[in-house]
Amino acid sequence: MTFPLRRIQMIGLCLLSLTSFSHAETGRHNLVYKDFALGIQFQYPDGYSVYKQGNDLFVSKSIKAEQSWVFLDRDRVSKLLSGKRAVSPETYFAHIRVTKGNFQTTNAEEEVFLTDGVSVISNLGRFRPQRANSVKTKTWSGYKTEVICSIFDPETGPHAAGGNCFWAIGSNNQTAFVIDTLGQESHLKVVDVIVKTIQITPQP
Secondary structure (H helix, E strand, C coil): CCCCCEECCCCCCCCEEEEEEEECCCCEEEEEEEECCCCEEEEEECCCEEEEECCEEEEECCCCCCCCCEECCCHHHHHHHHCCCCEECCCCCEEEEEEECCHHHHHHHHCCEEECCCCEEECCCCCCCCECEEEECCCCEEEEEEEEEEEEECCCEEEEEEEEEEEEEEECCCEEEEEECCCCHHHHHHHHHHHHHCEECCCC
């Protein structure tokens, strides 16, 4: 099932708002995305846009307003074997799926992490599992990792293990989110800003 894509614009007193924020480390301005209906907010670099499609948020360069993303039937297999989602088109820099539940129920659905009896490790991607890093903030806790994943280069074609895909799951035991990228190095710079600033906020 797909949902109509709606580009987020700055509208006073609406449920969604964007503001400017100066990021000292990069010397660039970050923008703030707030979605009170989903109970989520985060910063992302200027020059990108946030697109909402149901409970999925996509951070991407400017695209056609009528475009939408479709997750393919082989999404689960693609994640386990290739380390990234099976989505068309592969144009987002970061994807955030917001859902209800805690870390355990969300991870059971997405199958991103597992435990080896000692630590939490990745369940996705090429070659050996990667150790996951624990994250704890004022509004959520969870795990994040990077896995070796397949990518497609317009000039050189597909590479089965040519990318690094980021994955994270966070929750406050009521609202949860899953963040992923599609393997390009530039994607990691965008998702780094998001993960450092994402918050779960009270819903009306």
